Amino acid sequence: MNTIAKTIEWVDGSLRIVDQVRLPLELLYLELKDYRAVIEAIKTLAVRGAPAIGIAGAYAVALAVKEALLLSVDEREDFVRRALEEIEGARPTAVNLSYAVQIQRVIVEGVDVDDVLFARLVDSAGEVHERDKMMCQAIGVNGAELVGQGATALTICNAGALATGGIGTALGVLYVAHEQGKLKRVFSCETRPLLQGSRLTCWELGQAGIDVTLIVDSVAGTLMKSGQVDFVIVGADRIASNGDTANKIGTYNLAVLAEAHGIPFYVAAPETTFDRTLERLPEKIIEERSPEEVTCGFGKRTAPEGVRVYSPAFDITPSELISAFVTDLGVTAGGRGL
Ligand code: MRU
Numbered sequence: 001m002n003t004i005a006k007t008i009e010w011v012d013g014s015l016r017i018v019d020q021v022r023l024p025l026e027l028l029y030l031e032l033k034d035y036r037a038v039i040e041a042i043k044t045l046a047v048r049g050a051p052a053i054g055i056a057g058a059y060a061v062a063l064a065v066k067e068a069l070l071l072s073v074d075e076r077e078d079f080v081r082r083a084l085e086e087i088e089g090a091r092p093t094a095v096n097l098s099y100a101v102q103i104q105r106v107i108v109e110g111v112d113v114d115d116v117l118f119a120r121l122v123d124s125a126g127e128v129h130e131r132d133k134m135m136c137q138a139i140g141v142n143g144a145e146l147v148g149q150g151a152t153a154l155t156i157c158n159a160g161a162l163a164t165g166g167i168g169t170a171l172g173v174l175y176v177a178h179e180q181g182k183l184k185r186v187f188s189c190e191t192r193p194l195l196q197g198s199r200l201t202c203w204e205l206g207q208a209g210i211d212v213t214l215i216v217d218s219v220a221g222t223l224m225k226s227g228q229v230d231f232v233i234v235g236a237d238r239i240a241s242n243g244d245t246a247n248k249i250g251t252y253n254l255a256v257l258a259e260a261h262g263i264p265f266y267v268a269a270p271e272t273t274f275d276r277t278l279e280r281l282p283e284k285i286i287e288e289r290s291p292e293e294v295t296c297g298f299g300k301r302t303a304p305e306g307v308r309v310y311s312p313a314f315d316i317t318p319s320e321l322i323s324a325f326v327t328d329l330g331v332t333a334g335g336r337g338l
Contacts, residue, residue, distance in 0.1 A: 007162050008047065008055050008129065010122065013066070015059045017047045020162060024203040032056075035064040035083050042090040042097075045194060049163020050237045050273065051132045054096030058125035060087045061104035065118045076113035084108070093246055093287050093314045094237040095275045100128050129165045135270040136166030138328035143173030143233070143268050146324065146331065147182050151230040154220065156189040157248035158200035159235025159268065169268040170233045171204065173326060178210050185211045187229065191248060192217055193293045193311065217250055224261040232258045233326075236269035238285060240278045243319025243335055246285060249312055255321035259336060267317075267334065268326040287313040 005027055009016045015032040021044060022028050030046055032038045038060035041047045047056045064083035068076040088101040107120055147153075153174055160171030167175050177183040186205055191197035198214050205212040215223065223229055232254050238246045245251070245267050258265040275281075291309035295301060303309075322334030331338075 005161075007052055008059075008165060010059060010126065010129075015056065015063065017041060017056065018162065019046050020048055020200060021046050023162075024199050032060075033063070034067055035060040035087060038063060039086060039090045048196070049158060049160075050094035050096045050235065051136075051164040051169070051270065052162070053091060053094055054100035055125065055129045055132060055165050057087050057090070057097045058100040058104055058128045059122070061101060061108070062118060062121035062125055065108070065113055065121055068113050069115065069118065073113075080108060080113055091287055093285050095273055096237075099272060100125075103128060132164055132270065133166035135272075135328035136164050136168055136172045139169050139268050139270065139326055140167055140172035140176035142328070142330055143266065143326035144176040144180055144182070146231070146264070146266060146326070147173065147177035147180075148230060149182050150184045151177070151182060152185045152187065152228060153183065154187045154189070154223065154229045154232045154254065155201065156197060156217075156234055156250050156254060157191045158196040158204065160201060160204045162200050162204055163235065168204075169235045169270070169326075170266075171201065173233055173266075173268050174205070174210065175208060178208070183210065185213065187213050187215050187220075187223060189215060189217045189220060189250060189254070191250065193289075193297050195297075196248070217253075220254055221257050224257050224263055229258075229261075229263055231264040231266060233266045233268055236267050236273050237314055238278075238281060239267070239269065239274045239325070240281045241274070241276055242280050243322060243325070244281050245317045245319070245322060246281055246314045247317065249315050252315040252317045252321075255317045258323075259321050264323040264338075265321060265334075265336065266324050266326055267322055271327040271329050273327075281316050283316075286316070289313045 019028045019030045068079045160168035188197045188201040289311045295303035319335035
């Protein structure tokens with residue numbers, strides 16, 4: 001399938017990304033010329049989605065080394081070490097960011113900070129990017145096996161081409177099922193408060209000619225009760241060894257509802273999203289976002305000044321609520337069973 005825009009691209013020594021803050025109103029690109037600009041783009045969600053921020057982080061390390069070359073030889077190593085920490089800390093939930101930074105750290109450690117290192121890091125980031133593209137394709141093909149003829153899917157947030165280096169994870173499955181003529185329709189949860197579902201998923205699926213219907217997040221239960229959803233499919237930011245899965249806030253609600261209505265609930269992600277260092281997911285990996293995103297979303301105040309806000313960006317869905325994991329390696333049963 002032809003993705004609509006190149007979400008991330010390395011062009012003439014800088015990182016070009018689709019500015020996802022501006023979608024769906026305008027398709028604009030940002031040229032990120034130094035690593036701090038990449039961190040800012042990750043924090044503001046100009047680039048977002050677990051695999052995409054991993055790829056951006058890998059390129060950011062290369063940009064940090066490029067900047068270090070302007071310093072004296074004595075200062076370079078320290079500068080790069082600090083930059084690696086800053087990049088890794090830009091967002092805490094997705095394992096992809098620390099995973100990609102770790103790949104780059106191995107290359108950086110113990111070698112001179114010079115042009116050769118810069119070139120190696122650019123190549124390595126390109127490999128992270130290319131691998132992600134291939135993994136998305138494999139996820140799509142593997143997951144499409146689970147999609148019945150004429151099926152309707154429900155998804156949340158955006159786990160598509162805008163969130164990855166390829167066709168996406170959850171949406172990758174939908175793209176392949178669509179190509180195979182099996183997918184009837186997709187319901188996209190709006191995804192409060194930053195509206196990745198309405199702004200990005202509806203835009204992306206619409207561009208691909210897929211029949212998509214936007215719902216307010218709280219409509220999901222009613223929709224499932226009325227028998228209009230055949231399966232739920234979501235992406236993941238981090239999966240513990242026990243199968244518990246961190247993904248966009250609201251994912252857990254959908255998993256509870258899906259189980260209550262006997263609807264399969266699938267998690268689609270690259271095998272590398274499994275964080276084997278963690279038996280279970282600690283709450284501390286869950287990012288909390290600023291109150292203004294809730295009280296004053298997109299510039300319009302919708303809550304009284306000074307109200308207390310709790311706004312976790314992600315939640316954790318226990319494996320017992322997950323029917324299956326779709327990865328680039330295949331389909332495996334979750335705790336709920338296939
Ligand atoms: O806050 P976001 O937009 O980065 O959240 C993204 C998600 O929760 C996605 O579902 C997840 O990163 C998987 S993207 C393939």
